[in-house]
Amino acid sequence: MLFQPEKILVFDIYADYAQFKKYFTNMSPLTFSMPPRTVLCGVLGGLIGIDKSDNPEKFSKENSFVSVKTNNPIKKVKVPTNYLKTTSEKHFSKFEQHKPTNVEYLKKPSFRVFAAHKDKNINQKIRQNLSEHKSVYTLNLGISSCIANFSFVGEFDVKLAKGEADFISVVSKDMIKNIVFKDDVILQQCTLPNFMKNDREVLEYREFLYEVNGNKISGEVDSYLKILSTGDNIVGM
Numbered sequence: 001m002l003f004q005p006e007k008i009l010v011f012d013i014y015a016d017y018a019q020f021k022k023y024f025t026n027m028s029p030l031t032f033s034m035p036p037r038t039v040l041c042g043v044l045g046g047l048i049g050i051d052k053s054d055n056p057e058k059f060s061k062e063n064s065f066v067s068v069k070t071n072n073p074i075k076k077v078k079v080p081t082n083y084l085k086t087t088s089e090k091h092f093s094k095f096e097q098h099k100p101t102n103v104e105y106l107k108k109p110s111f112r113v114f115a116a117h118k119d120k121n122i123n124q125k126i127r128q129n130l131s132e133h134k135s136v137y138t139l140n141l142g143i144s145s146c147i148a149n150f151s152f153v154g155e156f157d158v159k160l161a162k163g164e165a166d167f168i169s170v171v172s173k174d175m176i177k178n179i180v181f182k183d184d185v186i187l188q189q190c191t192l193p194n195f196m197k198n199d200r201e202v203l204e205y206r207e208f209l210y211e212v213n214g215n216k217i218s219g220e221v222d223s224y225l226k227i228l229s230t231g232d233n234i235v236g237m
Contacts, residue, residue: 002236004160005065005116008227009123010153011130012071013043014110017079018141018148019103023193023202030104031142033074034170034210035111036192037237038202039142040066044115048125049136056196063118065225067169067234070214071110074188078102109141112153114169114225114234127155158225161233165224166216169234173207179219186212194237208237 020032020039035043041059042052044066050058059066085097117123129135130152139148164178173189181187187209194206211217224235 002061003063003065003116003118005118005158005225007116007155008065008158008225008234009115009127009130009155010112010227011115011150012110012112012153013139013141013148013150014071014108015141015146015148016108017077017146018106018109019146020106020142028102028104031076031106032190032192033076033106033188033212034070034190034192034208035068035141037066037194038196040068040113040115040237043113043139043148044117044126046137046139047129047135048122053198056198056200058122059117061195065114065116065236067114067236069112069114069169069234070210070212071112072108073213074109075107076104077107078104105146106141112168156230157228159228160223161226162221162223164218164220165226165233166218167221167224167233167235168214168216170208170210170237171217171219171221171235172237173209175221175223175235176209177220177222179209179217182218185215185217187217188212192237206237 020035022030045055081101081103083099084095140146141148191205191207193202195204196202224233226233
């Protein structure tokens, strides 16, 4: 049974660049436009020091709720990168092999994350570290060179709702019953890795709709959470 929280933690995470590598690219890495749930769970685990070998199953769909929206318009750039083959310290100055590669990044990414965990101790640790602006591990957006900062927005009461509404978060395609297209809304679709085992085997890929500029998505879904104090609606990943 999916976890349905009564309260939700909300925080923003942002960086100069982000790189969420698409699983089907290798020689010239491309990036997803939105962070997959696997990345967001890694961020939550990094906040409180859960080892990456244990983290995926700690944040299963039965134990946790996670969702995300974009704060800034999605912009992508390609950065020429020279990868060096280094087997010892001397290769940093006198490398024998190198491979110039164009790597795609998100520029000035900022995302609002909505999260809750069934384990009250884990939830409390995340809330405490967010409020004190602390993390056990250095947070990043995708890869280690994309170091990220974060700011705590707050903890809010939520309730389960159904039907037609405006959603600020990404919306899974398999939950959509009807969608309303508006002139100022630019919708795009992406297939993201959503759940994995502790050995990094991906268990589920899922298709999501997101709004490029962070505007609301209007439509009808099976179920969603309403944030009572703001009236905003979010859909879990």
